[in-house]
Amino acid sequence: MTVSQRRLRTILAGVVVILIAGPVGTAVVLGVVYGESPCILCWAQRTSMILIGLVGLFVLRYGPRPRYLGMAVLLGTSGVFMALRHSALHLARDVGQGFAAPIFGIHTYVWSGFIHWTVLAVIGVLLLLLRRDSAEGWRPELSRTGRFSMGLFVVVVGANALQAFASTGPPPFIGQSDPVRFSFNPRHWVWSLDEWTGGAISWRGSWTVSEPDVAALDPDPAHGPLAGLPSLAISRWEQIGVGLEGTLTDLARDPESGRFLAVTDRHGVYLLDSTLSRRLHHVILDPGYSIDLSPLAGAAFLGGDTLAVLATNKSYVLLRPDPAADADLEWRHFLATDGGVTELQLGRFATVRARQMYVMSLAYDSAADELVTLTVPSPRHRRLVVSRFSRRDLMLASEHVPATAAGLTPSTPDRTTLADYVVTGAVVADGLLYAVSAAYSTVLVADPQGRMVRAAYAVPGLMRPIGLAARGPQLLVAQADGRIAVVERPVP
Amino acid sequence: MEFLDLLIILWAAWLVWRRPERERLAFRLLVVACLIMALLFLVGTRTSLVPGVNI
Numbered sequence: 001m002t003v004s005q006r007r008l009r010t011i012l013a014g015v016v017v018i019l020i021a022g023p024v025g026t027a028v029v030l031g032v033v034y035g036e037s038p039c040i041l042c043w044a045q046r047t048s049m050i051l052i053g054l055v056g057l058f059v060l061r062y063g064p065r066p067r068y069l070g071m072a073v074l075l076g077t078s079g080v081f082m083a084l085r086h087s088a089l090h091l092a093r094d095v096g097q098g099f100a101a102p103i104f105g106i107h108t109y110v111w112s113g114f115i116h117w118t119v120l121a122v123i124g125v126l127l128l129l130l131r132r133d134s135a136e137g138w139r140p141e142l143s144r145t146g147r148f149s150m151g152l153f154v155v156v157v158g159a160n161a162l163q164a165f166a167s168t169g170p171p172p173f174i175g176q177s178d179p180v181r182f183s184f185n186p187r188h189w190v191w192s193l194d195e196w197t198g199g200a201i202s203w204r205g206s207w208t209v210s211e212p213d214v215a216a217l218d219p220d221p222a223h224g225p226l227a228g229l230p231s232l233a234i235s236r237w238e239q240i241g242v243g244l245e246g247t248l249t250d251l252a253r254d255p256e257s258g259r260f261l262a263v264t265d266r267h268g269v270y271l272l273d274s275t276l277s278r279r280l281h282h283v284i285l286d287p288g289y290s291i292d293l294s295p296l297a298g299a300a301f302l303g304g305d306t307l308a309v310l311a312t313n314k315s316y317v318l319l320r321p322d323p324a325a326d327a328d329l330e331w332r333h334f335l336a337t338d339g340g341v342t343e344l345q346l347g348r349f350a351t352v353r354a355r356q357m358y359v360m361s362l363a364y365d366s367a368a369d370e371l372v373t374l375t376v377p378s379p380r381h382r383r384l385v386v387s388r389f390s391r392r393d394l395m396l397a398s399e400h401v402p403a404t405a406a407g408l409t410p411s412t413p414d415r416t417t418l419a420d421y422v423v424t425g426a427v428v429a430d431g432l433l434y435a436v437s438a439a440y441s442t443v444l445v446a447d448p449q450g451r452m453v454r455a456a457y458a459v460p461g462l463m464r465p466i467g468l469a470a471r472g473p474q475l476l477v478a479q480a481d482g483r484i485a486v487v488e489r490p491v492p
Numbered sequence: 493m494e495f496l497d498l499l500i501i502l503w504a505a506w507l508v509w510r511r512p513e514r515e516r517l518a519f520r521l522l523v524v525a526c527l528i529m530a531l532l533f534l535v536g537t538r539t540s541l542v543p544g545v546n547i
Binding site (some may be wrong): 039040041044046047050051054055057058062063065071074075078082084085086087089091093138142147150151153154157158160161164165168169170171172173174175177192195196199201202203204205206207266 | 494495496505516523525532535
């Protein structure tokens, strides 16, 4: 099936009329009648639709020349991208939380994406149906529908220009990110230059967060953000006595059985005996199967035989030693296994204040039956956030940016934040949350909810610790080389 | 700036409708209008050029 030149003219005129009278015309009505003003991104998307209509007029007048079709495809693809970029600001918000009024339940920035996508589809269909001779001998005379589409275009775009003058102003004034409602009264007009100023150019903005790396951190407690801290002396060193695949990244201890759980940056999970000298079970997780697993950085016993391991991107895996593990069923989960471990669950912790931040610690509060994580800072997001997740549904239970107790003194007036610490290990013991920082070799002690850091202790002699466990009155501070410093557990 | 962009588009449309022999100028205006639109969108999104999601 093909279309003749005459039919192509009619179809094109119809497309221009639909595009201009539909979304572009409706947008003006929304502005004039309902006072809805487009933001700077909405204006760009609306202008893109108008430009596609203008290309349609070119084709009506001069025929389907390649440069017109190329321009239409470019506008369609850029329009889809603009809609994605704009919609991304709002798509992940909660139900009903859009920006400005929806039309038929869908917001205008999403409609724009659908319309640009449809334009591309229409161009594709027309090209498929175009006869070889459709473009030859194109007559520049306009049909009645052609003239109507041109006149409609001028009227609707003229109305848009008037709305643009009122709501954005003449050059160099520019559209706003959060515009006020449209008004015919010039006293209510807001002409702004704000969008021209401020804000560095960035590909990903607040999503520019590099993976945490403790190698370059300063281990000297004297350089930390808190001054005059009491010291905890290392009473002795212990050592993990078995070989691990990768570098140790966290250590947990089961208070009931005395067993240890060690994880590595190469997704190794090791269940060790109470002397750290015998491997009871081990697996190498498959980081590419299903949910992304960045390097593991947290480990915890959840009571009974349930083991929890956490990746820096807050993806977690629940495991259980299981003598009857089905090797074929578990093959998909593990790159290597001793055959005695079953994967119970693979998931991702969702946070609010800790969003866009990595974590390097995991603790389990058995009294509340909640898991606890603490964020590590990045140049984009400098704060310490304590997040707690219910063991029942593994959803966020509470989240706090801890305050600092009155007795803790900043080392300099401008360093009043705990975010300079890089927490790489955490444990809950006797109703207190203990956290160790790889930066400045410091142990922080907070209430279990993480509302306030009550005390902090320097631990001279540590070299960028990566894990923390409790053993009765002792804290076990693990380092990446497998050495474990034993210090007395303070109870402030 | 949006006002200026729409005026340029109107000018191009007028040429196509009433002065079809000025095709070259009309197409240049179309290109200029596209560039202004792209510039304005970049100004509005320069702090995060790609969608702010987990890409």
